[in-house]
Amino acid sequence: MAKFVYVIGTADTKLEELLWLKSCLHAAGVDSHIIDVSTKPHNTTNKNNQIDISSSQIAAYHPDGVDAVFCNVRGKSVTAMSVALTRFLRSTAEDISGLIGIGGSGGTALITAAMQAVPIGIPKLMVSTMASGNVGGYVGGVDIAMLYTVTDLSGLNYLSRTILTNAANMIAGAVNNEVDIDRAQKPVLGLTMFGVTTPCINQLITSLNEQYDPLVFHATGNGGSSMERLVENHEIIGVVDITLTEVADLLFGGVLACPETRLDSIAHTQIPWVGSAGALDMINFSGQDSIPERYAQRLFVEHNAQVTLMRTTPEENYQLGVWIGRKLNLCHGPVRFIIPEGGFSALDAPGQPFYDPQARLAFADGLESTVVQTAQRQIIKTPHHINAPEFCSLVIEQFHSAMQQQTTADHSTPGKTL
Numbered sequence: 001m002a003k004f005v006y007v008i009g010t011a012d013t014k015l016e017e018l019l020w021l022k023s024c025l026h027a028a029g030v031d032s033h034i035i036d037v038s039t040k041p042h043n044t045t046n047k048n049n050q051i052d053i054s055s056s057q058i059a060a061y062h063p064d065g066v067d068a069v070f071c072n073v074r075g076k077s078v079t080a081m082s083v084a085l086t087r088f089l090r091s092t093a094e095d096i097s098g099l100i101g102i103g104g105s106g107g108t109a110l111i112t113a114a115m116q117a118v119p120i121g122i123p124k125l126m127v128s129t130m131a132s133g134n135v136g137g138y139v140g141g142v143d144i145a146m147l148y149t150v151t152d153l154s155g156l157n158y159l160s161r162t163i164l165t166n167a168a169n170m171i172a173g174a175v176n177n178e179v180d181i182d183r184a185q186k187p188v189l190g191l192t193m194f195g196v197t198t199p200c201i202n203q204l205i206t207s208l209n210e211q212y213d214p215l216v217f218h219a220t221g222n223g224g225s226s227m228e229r230l231v232e233n234h235e236i237i238g239v240v241d242i243t244l245t246e247v248a249d250l251l252f253g254g255v256l257a258c259p260e261t262r263l264d265s266i267a268h269t270q271i272p273w274v275g276s277a278g279a280l281d282m283i284n285f286s287g288q289d290s291i292p293e294r295y296a297q298r299l300f301v302e303h304n305a306q307v308t309l310m311r312t313t314p315e316e317n318y319q320l321g322v323w324i325g326r327k328l329n330l331c332h333g334p335v336r337f338i339i340p341e342g343g344f345s346a347l348d349a350p351g352q353p354f355y356d357p358q359a360r361l362a363f364a365d366g367l368e369s370t371v372v373q374t375a376q377r378q379i380i381k382t383p384h385h386i387n388a389p390e391f392c393s394l395v396i397e398q399f400h401s402a403m404q405q406q407t408t409a410d411h412s413t414p415g416k417t418l
Contacts, residue, residue, distance in 0.1 A: 005097055005171055006100070007034045009036075014103070101127065105130055112140075116140045126147070131149070190231065192243040195303075196345035207392070221256040223246070231266070238406075240274050240395060243278030244279075246258035251323060253283070267331045271333055273402070278344060280344050281347065281354045285309075291310070312359060321363045332377075334376055335402070
């Protein structure tokens with residue numbers, strides 16, 4: 001079956017650029033189709049059948065039909081076209097060898113939201129005027145590459161030709177040099193890590209490597225979401241969620257916040273999960289100018305020129321315990337939460353700036369007062385620090401226990417396929 005790179009943009013304003021990309025891909029030996037995602041009907045840009053898939057064809061994929069897309073309200077039209085494009089890409093996933101989109105703010109939001117629905121591993125490149133800023137919302141938890149246009153996308157000139165040619169060659173390189181990598185031969189695990197919990201994760205990987213294929217996700221806002229996407233897709237069979245620092249940023253305005261849906265995939269799938277309080281002693285900000293005025297008198301550590309860490313208070317730790325506890329109460333698979341009473345991160349240790357036993361006690365109080373413990377859902381305390389070998393040994397022990405509990409439950413469920 002022939003596969004194509006989809007070249008996506010609004011042909012009513014960017015047909016020249018789309019055609020240039022297609023010509024560059026053709027020169028590189030790559031077949032491509034131009035997809036028009038214009039949010040208004042138009043009939044002046046498809047002379048000589050230059051557009052392969054029209055905006056009307058894409059709009060027809062919206063569950064409420066083309067009128068939901070061509071509604072003459074820009075914001076609604078962009079959102080609706082994105083929904084339609086998402087459904088189209090899902091329905092044609094087997095035909096896709098790669099994706100390349102071009103756009104300004106509206107086009108970037110429209111196209112990248114749909115790209116996020118395409119399986120990880122299919123090359124995705126967004127050429128965007130927005131690529132020099134915070135691209136977290138566009139990339140989400142998938143493998144979208146962003147390329148800055150430098151100037152606006154407003155016709156072809158020497159600079160836009162250069163950048164678009166580079167973009168086409170990037171995708172062509174990925175498509176023409178596709179590597180057939182074998183799927184994991186061992187069961188896949190998800191682990192979460194931050195710099196201040198790295199010693200713990202390294203120890204866990206060493207212990208788990210022989211039996212499992214561990215995937216480590218950096219807890220920087222989208223890391224947890226990336227992991228949970230694979231959980232929902234049943235590509236991960238168990239989670240060692242040691243580092244939940246993204247939750248602190250979510251609740252208290254940090255820059256590495258996870259979405260409100262964090263931990264929901266564990267409830268949906270009921271897979272074995274062992275979690276801990278890694279880096280809940282901190283909230284992440286960028287430079288000093290990114291810190292809200294209300295936090296001016298707090299305790300900070302400058303991690304580097306781009307990252308400033310703020311110590312969480314006992315009150316905030318209590319709230320974190322309650323928030324996580326409420327999420328865990330929705331989980332009915334094997335769940336273990338291990339509280340490292342000796343410290344939550346490398347900075348929360350004797351002699352370190354974030355050492356605060358009262359904050360850790362407050363977290364434990366919030367969690368224990370919220371979680372309804374059962375044979376499946378357990379809170380376990382250890383006096384050790386999160387990076388201590390004893391803590392890591394306990395995590396391994398509890399993870400194996402959770403996996404065994406899941407296996408026993410599967411065997412005892414009539415008709416369940418193992």
